Amino acid sequence: MNFDLTTAMFGLAGGILIGLSAALLLLANGRIAGISGITGSLVALKLPAAWTESLLFLSGLVAAPAIYALIISPPAIIITTSVPLLIAGGVLVGIGSRLGSGCTSGHGVCGVSRLSKRSILATLTFMAVAIAVVTVSRHLIAA
Amino acid sequence: MRKFIALLAGLIFGLGMVVSDMINPARVLGFLDLFGGAWDPTLGFVMGGAVLVMAVAWLLADTRQTPIYGGDMPGAASSIIDRKLIGGAAIFGLGWGLVGLCPGPALAGLLIGGTPVLIFIAAMISGMALLKMVSRG
Numbered sequence: 001m002n003f004d005l006t007t008a009m010f011g012l013a014g015g016i017l018i019g020l021s022a023a024l025l026l027l028a029n030g031r032i033a034g035i036s037g038i039t040g041s042l043v044a045l046k047l048p049a050a051w052t053e054s055l056l057f058l059s060g061l062v063a064a065p066a067i068y069a070l071i072i073s074p075p076a077i078i079i080t081t082s083v084p085l086l087i088a089g090g091v092l093v094g095i096g097s098r099l100g101s102g103c104t105s106g107h108g109v110c111g112v113s114r115l116s117k118r119s120i121l122a123t124l125t126f127m128a129v130a131i132a133v134v135t136v137s138r139h140l141i142a143a
Numbered sequence: 144m145r146k147f148i149a150l151l152a153g154l155i156f157g158l159g160m161v162v163s164d165m166i167n168p169a170r171v172l173g174f175l176d177l178f179g180g181a182w183d184p185t186l187g188f189v190m191g192g193a194v195l196v197m198a199v200a201w202l203l204a205d206t207r208q209t210p211i212y213g214g215d216m217p218g219a220a221s222s223i224i225d226r227k228l229i230g231g232a233a234i235f236g237l238g239w240g241l242v243g244l245c246p247g248p249a250l251a252g253l254l255i256g257g258t259p260v261l262i263f264i265a266a267m268i269s270g271m272a273l274l275k276m277v278s279r280g
Contacts, residue, residue, distance in 0.1 A: 011189045014165065014189055014192070016192040017156070018193040021159060023199070027200060028211045028212050030216045039268070044275065057150065061251055062251070063254075064155070065161045065254070068161045077168070079168050090269070091266045092270065095234055095273065099230060099234060103246050108190060113193075116222075117224065131177050134176045134179075139178065
């Protein structure tokens with residue numbers, strides 16, 4: 001195991017921020033902070049009623065890391081995946097998150113925290129599959 | 144006010160992505176690489192922190208009829224377990240494991256992640272659009 005206390009505490013702090021964001025959106029606006037759901041609702045010919053709110057939420061999500069990069073320091077974003085696999089991964093994430101009605105935020109955070117059976121099962125499924133993909137690609141195919 | 148809240152929540156979410164380092168796919172893949180001998184548990188701390196805060200929020204939500212700034216609270220969670228849910232989650236996990244990016248971290252990296260993030264987001268939105276077209280028949 002590769003455990004670093006500082007990294008873990010920053011992880012916890014960042015997680016608390018994500019939770020506070022989702023809590024704010026729920027209690028103030030009655031909306032669930034599922035990124036795939038919010039993004040998917042804007043990928044439509046006919047926009048939903050609250051599309052400006054969705055667009056503003058996503059704008060904040062996009063802007064905050066850029067502001068952080070300007071003021072503090074640009075975070076490392078390390079991607080070594082080849083272009084064909086990047087495209088395949090993106091398409092699969094897009095299709096899967098909409099078909100399964102949620103992603104890491106919608107099911108993993110918002111659903112699991114209300115003990116939704118659907119979300120717990122979805123989270124266990126995508127975690128297990130993703131762990132299997134990494135295990136196979138890093139240690140079986142690459143080896 | 145609702146629009147301001149939406150923007151503020153988005154900003155806090157994006158900050159959380161950077162602080163937790165979930166914006167970095169290498170960190171996420173380190174968590175998913177459970178059997179590689181150098182497992183990185185960070186994502187577990189992120190999910191733990193977020194779920195704990197949200198669990199309190201759901202308890203508070205139960206005490207309210209409506210959200211603070213109007214509209215409706217989300218309904219009770221559906222309990223339908225079907226092939227769409229499990230199949231969708233499995234397809235999502237496949238893509239997530241290939242790259243280490245899911246929708247939140249991908250969008251968080253839109254302006255600072257360079258070409259790979261842009262390619263991933265374009266593909267992800269195409270996937271969402273494709274599914275929408277197919278499911279309309």
